[in-house]
Amino acid sequence: MEHGGAAAVVTLRGEAELVRRAGDLIASARTEYLCGATDLVTWSAGTNAVFNDGRRPRLRPGPDGLAMRKVYTRQALGDPESERRLARIAASGAQVRISSAPLAREAIVIDGRVAILAGSEARGARTYTVISEPVVVEGVRSLLYAAWEAADDLADCLGAPAARPPVLGEESRAVLAALAAGLTDEAAARRLGMSLRTYRRRVAALMAELGATSRFQAGVLSRRAG
Amino acid sequence: MEHGGAAAVVTLRGEAELVRRAGDLIASARTEYLCGATDLVTWSAGTNAVFNDGRRPRLRPGPDGLAMRKVYTRQALGDPESERRLARIAASGAQVRISSAPLAREAIVIDGRVAILAGSEARGARTYTVISEPVVVEGVRSLLYAAWEAADDLADCLGAPAARPPVLGEESRAVLAALAAGLTDEAAARRLGMSLRTYRRRVAALMAELGATSRFQAGVLSRRAG
DNA sequence: GCCGGGGTGGCACGTTGCTGCCAGCCCGCG
DNA sequence: CGCGGGCTGGCAGCAACGTGCCACCCCGGC
The missing domain is CATH 1.10.10.10 (Winged helix-like DNA-binding domain superfamily/Winged helix DNA-binding domain)
Known part of the structure; x- marks a missing residue:
């Protein structure tokens, strides 16, 4: 039973193409925008471009609003600048958490309908794979949600003197x-x-x-x- | 840039078909067999059938052996019977961990090359989606590995009186x-x-x-x- | 040799945490 | 009303924890 819906798995090259081909998809998030990454680098250019295009969705913490959940690793807390950016993201209504486990590949799941996975860099352009096959999306979502659940709220990590665990003897x-x-x-x-x-x-x-x-x-x- | 390798995403119905079509794949694990599930129910029939078919790989904890890593949720510790089965799995050389986050969908990643995601039941038969598209497999692996990293070793959870957290007031x-x-x-x-x-x-x-x-x-x- | 620095262990004392006992309070029950 | 049960708070005593002080090493430098 092959799957073939032509649009089930699509790979895009570079942020420009991501914005062009999947921008509407990303901006169309209605119930949940779940995002995991090691730091703030990967998605920033692409998705910020989408949202800054005048289509930033209103984040309502209420039950019927869009829940914007972002998980990063401790590397996102590396320097004060990143910390400020994270705090700004959180202040804008997103729920930000810090995972102590590594998130090697960046991932987004939108409304449980679409998943976007980042690949490695190829010829200077990062690849993004957009998936709409329901089983795969659900599987990715469940795993990303597990990482979300296991992670700590950003607020609990900000003041921590041991943001960088000191590698004990x-x-x-x-x-x-x-x-x-x-x-x-x-x-x-x-x-x-x-x-x-x-x-x-x-x-x-x-x-x-x-x-x-x-x-x-x-x-x-x-x-x-x- | 559509993806089409006919075998990139294949959905199978029922454990019988899983064993028939993907049995060789599962038994061919060489370096890492990474598996996540809420409890012992889902994969048991399918993959045990594969392994019991005389092709159970030798589990060597050494650097060049197969690392069999399994993550379950606390539900897998529900009753003493399940606990015994888990202990048996661990005794056979697999590394077993317990995640405190929910793992709604079962997933396997083999050698970082193939991912198998379980879908919901349909007409009495559970569906399994076999993925070989590298970016998707890597994304699933990184997420599953994060769940693995965040989980506790089974040994630390067995004697715990609070295996079932008592829902505090x-x-x-x-x-x-x-x-x-x-x-x-x-x-x-x-x-x-x-x-x-x-x-x-x-x-x-x-x-x-x-x-x-x-x-x-x-x-x-x-x-x-x- | 002598000297100084760093780590260790013993001791003493103060603080914090743990718990048994009892007195009081509130409530429901007969 | 009286009575018993459950919960609370105070007190006391003990166990555990935290730390300043000092004596004692062991080493490397002079």
């Missing part, structure tokens, strides 16, 4: 594991073969690195970082 | 928020308008519900549950 990981196992300090220190005093020093250093003021918060933040 | 959420904000008990109790004693009672109840023995662990578990 081997010992820190062991301490973290002991903490996460629910051991008391005494038991943990014995297991790790260090004195109670030193163990507590390690914990204090970890908490400082995470920016936590209580152990509960440290647990939450440690999981956010992985 | 409004007040419990407020307590959790106060804890996650890093407040001291005193400050949190003031903010929530209750006495220190009562606040600590709430915290103790929460920790019991989560099965945590330390606040750090409670923080970790609370985030695992959402």
